[in-house]
Amino acid sequence: MLSYSLRRRRIILAAGMCYFCDAQAKMQADDCLFSQATSNASAQGCTGDTLNLRSQPQVRFVIEEVSARTTEIELRGCQEAPFEVVSLRTPANRFRINYPIARNVGDDSYIAPITHELCHVQQIRSAGGILQLRQTVQNSSARIELGADFLTGVLYKKYLEKVGAGGQQRNLRQFQHSLDLLGSYRSDEGSHGGPVHRIHAFRRGFFFQEFQRPLPELHDYFQREIYGNII
Known part of the structure; x- marks a missing residue:
């Protein structure tokens, strides 16, 4: 799930549903990427990194792979929240993951x-x-979400290669099952995505032979060559 805070407005892509909220007016459905609009806040009861996920070796590995400094990523546990990324205006180039x-x-x-x-x-x-990301994928939530699932598979494969983990098939099943926590999503193109599409994208990333290519190249390749075979 992806979200963006802009002054008093908030755009959220979560499970394929768009929420575009304004402090003064509730936006119409046509103003959303998809067919839902709400003024509800997304995250409540948030503190620090409650589960200390930053200490997990795999989380540290992924932060390094996406070329982000640890100071740019803030993790917050919330009593009520979807998994989401908030791009912060201040300070710039920082991201909050709830x-x-x-x-x-x-x-x-x-x-x-x-x-x-x-x-x-x-x-x-x-x-x-x-x-800019939304523009590159024609405002398609499915493309954004499945693109992230594809990269998740790539990074999981890279992590297992790095640590030399045995039992890859067992680990793979456990890891991809955890993606169910993200839920499904609805596409603005009229098709419905769900666990099957998410798992397909993840596995295409995990088994992609050229997984060592730079992540931006892999994401572009997914959008051009793989996405249409999944949806």
Whole structure:
């Protein structure tokens, strides 16, 4: 899920649903990327990195791979929140990742969703901003979300290669199952995405033979050559 704060307005792409909220007026559905609008806040009861996810070796690895300094990434646990990335205006070039802490899952199950959100950071940085990212994918939430799932698979493969983890198939099944925490999404193109599409994108990334190519190149390749075979 991807979100963007702009003064008193907020754009959120979460599970394929767009929320465009204004402090003075509720936007119409046509003003959203998809067919829902709401003025509800997305995250409540947030503190610091409650689960200490930053200490996880894989999270540190992914932050390094997306070329972000650790000071640019803020992790926050929230009593009520979707997994989301907020691009902060002040200070510039910083990102806040909110995650829910009221789920009955182990800490390890958060690694896949957090990796997915960090892949959104990669997408934003590579495009030059959230609005530019939306333009490059024709305002398609499905393209953004599945692109992040693809990169998540790539980075998981790179991490296993680095640490020499055994039992890759077992680890792969556990990791991709954790992506279910992100939920499904609805595409603005009339098609419906869900767990099957997310898993397909993730596995295409994991088994991509040229996974060592730079992430921006891999993302572009996914959009050109792979996305149309998934949706």
